[in-house]
Amino acid sequence: MTNSTLAAFRSADQRPTQLRTLTYHGLAPGPRLLVLGAVHGNEVCGARAIAQLIAELDSGALAIERGTLTLVPVTNPLAYQLGQRTGERNLNRNMAPSAIPQDFEDRIANVLCPLLDAHDALLDLHSFHTGGAPFVMIGPQDNRGTLEPFARAAEEMQLALHTGPHRIVEGWLETYALGVQRRAAAPTPNADRDDQILMTNPNYGVGTTEYMRSRGGYGVTLECGQHDAPEAVQVARHAILQTLALLGLNSRPLAPVPMDREILRLVDVTDRQHAGDRFSRDWNSFDAVKGGELIGVRQGGEPVTAPADGFVVFPNPHGEVGQEWFYFAQQRA
Numbered sequence: 236m237t238n239s240t241l242a243a244f245r246s247a248d249q250r251p252t253q254l255r256t257l258t259y260h261g262l263a264p265g266p267r268l269l270v271l272g273a274v275h276g277n278e279v280c281g282a283r284a285i286a287q288l289i290a291e292l293d294s295g296a297l298a299i300e301r302g303t304l305t306l307v308p309v310t311n312p313l314a315y316q317l318g319q320r321t322g323e324r325n326l327n328r329n330m331a332p333s334a335i336p337q338d339f340e341d342r343i344a345n346v347l348c349p350l351l352d353a354h355d356a357l358l359d360l361h362s363f364h365t366g367g368a369p370f371v372m373i374g375p376q377d378n379r380g381t382l383e384p385f386a387r388a389a390e391e392m393q394l395a396l397h398t399g400p401h402r403i404v405e406g407w408l409e410t411y412a413l414g415v416q417r418r419a420a421a422p423t424p425n426a427d428r429d430d431q432i433l434m435t436n437p438n439y440g441v442g443t444t445e446y447m448r449s450r451g452g453y454g455v456t457l458e459c460g461q462h463d464a465p466e467a468v469q470v471a472r473h474a475i476l477q478t479l480a481l482l483g484l485n486s487r488p489l490a491p492v493p494m495d496r497e498i499l500r501l502v503d504v505t506d507r508q509h510a511g512d513r514f515s516r517d518w519n520s521f522d523a524v525k526g527g528e529l530i531g532v533r534q535g536g537e538p539v540t541a542p543a544d545g546f547v548v549f550p551n552p553h554g555e556v557g558q559e560w561f562y563f564a565q566q567r568a
């Protein structure tokens with residue numbers, strides 16, 4: 236698919252009724268890899284990198300020799316058509332099949348979840364709104380807990396390291412669940428009832444990679460760079476080629492992993508409590524803060540400060556009341 240056919244797909248005025256996937260089977264056995272682009276419709280670097288890859292696979296410039304590669308260039312076609320993050324809701328939340336789908340994303344999930352089930356590893360390609368360096372998100376360490384039991388942390392870390400970014404972020408679902416617990420204990424007055432239900436359900440924190448882990452697979456979310464940065468497509472492309480080499484789907488040489496890396500653990504989430512809550516400055520994700528440093532001020536004037544030395548992550552100055560305002564991360568000990 237070229238960029239011009241991507242553009243034509245986007246401008247179609249019909250509401251999407253299908254999900255396009257392409258599968259290449261190597262003629263020797265091997266792992267099954269799924270690569271997703273545009274789970275968020277305005278994050279197009281993955282869709283572009285996948286389009287390049289399809290052209291190379293179809294021309295013979297690149298070949299799958301072992302295992303299975305499935306490519307989904309545009310995972311949320313409604314959001315993509317609208318040129319925005321979500322269609323009717325965020326596809327990367329509450330990911331599960333439903334017997335009675337309630338919205339477009341439920342219908343996509345009904346097709347996508349069996350596809351996730353049918354693969355061993357997932358590379359999910361995203362981009363972000365404000366500037367900054369690429370990073371990759373991994374799941375928990377191996378554990379037998381109830382929230383996100385997992386036994387493939389070593390394979391997942393290898394995948395994360397080989398995708399390329401210097402920065403690795405962990406602890407998403409645990410920290411999300413911590414926020415859910417607090418919201419359930421102290422519901423936000425006047426919050427929309429549907430929002431309240433969603434924001435107090437830990438399943439709402441389940442996206443593509445969490446679903447994958449819940450089904451015995453593993454996967455990473457690669458944030459390739461700013462939405463419009465041309466180099467984000469190269470970051471996505473490098474990660475796909477590296478993953479093919481790492482899993483042995485072809486015989487291309489594996490590039491070495493970056494020597495220098497930083498592992499940040501999400502440890503806390505702070506909700507916006509009032510429309511008048513304000514940040515003390517325009518935070519970018521991963522800005523470092525000292526313990527006690529002012530991050531924001533509540534509507535009533537109370538300061539919100541860093542609990543320790545760490546980093547402000549995913550700041551959202553326009554977050555809904557009762558929903559995430561910012562996450563707080565620390566270096567993994």
Ligand SMILES: [Zn+2]
Pocket residue numbers: 274275278361362
């Ligand atoms: Zn995204």
